[in-house]
Amino acid sequence: MSEGPLALGVLVSGGGTNLEAIFGAIEARELSAAVRVVISNKAGAYALERARARGVPTCVIDHRAFAGREAFDAEIVRVLRDHAVSCVVLAGFMRIVTSVLIDAFPDRVVNVHPALLPSFPGVHGPAQALAYGVKVAGCTVHFVDAGVDTGPIIAQRAVDVAEGDDAAALAARILVEEHRALPQALQAIAEGRVRVDRPAEGRPRVTVRSR
Numbered sequence: 128m129s130e131g132p133l134a135l136g137v138l139v140s141g142g143g144t145n146l147e148a149i150f151g152a153i154e155a156r157e158l159s160a161a162v163r164v165v166i167s168n169k170a171g172a173y174a175l176e177r178a179r180a181r182g183v184p185t186c187v188i189d190h191r192a193f194a195g196r197e198a199f200d201a202e203i204v205r206v207l208r209d210h211a212v213s214c215v216v217l218a219g220f221m222r223i224v225t226s227v228l229i230d231a232f233p234d235r236v237v238n239v240h241p242a243l244l245p246s247f248p249g250v251h252g253p254a255q256a257l258a259y260g261v262k263v264a265g266c267t268v269h270f271v272d273a274g275v276d277t278g279p280i281i282a283q284r285a286v287d288v289a290e291g292d293d294a295a296a297l298a299a300r301i302l303v304e305e306h307r308a309l310p311q312a313l314q315a316i317a318e319g320r321v322r323v324d325r326p327a328e329g330r331p332r333v334t335v336r337s338r
């Protein structure tokens with residue numbers, strides 16, 4: 128069953144090109160959603176400018192002002208609820224989130240990661256892929272669980288590693304695929320085509336029905 132337009136809360140730390148891709152997809156009517164609030168842990172994140180340029184409410188929550196991750200996440204949850212958010216997107220959000228956030232939005236916290244998980248979780252996906260010598264890299268969109276980049280996978284897109292690639296060049300090509308994969312995954316959620324099954328044994332699995 129279709130969920131209807133998603134009320135998105137987008138968490139960012141940096142440049143916000145994935146946020147821009149979400150705005151672009153909404154404006155192109157490829158994504159049935161509205162960004163209700165953009166939250167950054169960094170005051171200087173350029174993503175905030177992108178939100179302001181569209182009149183979208185922004186909020187800076189500095190993680191350093193909190194005693195621990197749970198207290199930080201509790202404040203994030205408060206702001207997300209204030210804006211009636213139904214689905215949370217981690218779009219270049221460089222903090223590890225806790226069950227405080229995850230349990231507040233069950234199966235509705237989505238992360239985009241610049242590697243083909245489960246390879247190369249963490250903060251330097253493209254550089255690690257390059258250092259390992261893989262020939263195919265890419266990005267992953269997944270639901271967030273209690274681990275770091277371990278949650279059930281919604282979508283992945285691959286990128287060939289080119290001879291002479293450095294981490295920045297590879298990351299830039301992966302980013303292009305993120306900008307496709309993330310809005311598409313969100314639209315699949317909006318259309319009610321994404322199901323998470325939790326078998327008694329083994330990992331939870333996501334099924335994305337085609338249209």
Ligand code: GAR
Nearest residue numbers: 141142143144145219239240241249
């Ligand atoms: C993206 O490549 C995203 O996958 C990555 O940070 C970049 C943010 O770009 N996230 C992580 O590495 C999370 N572990 P953006 O701010 O331009 O969207």
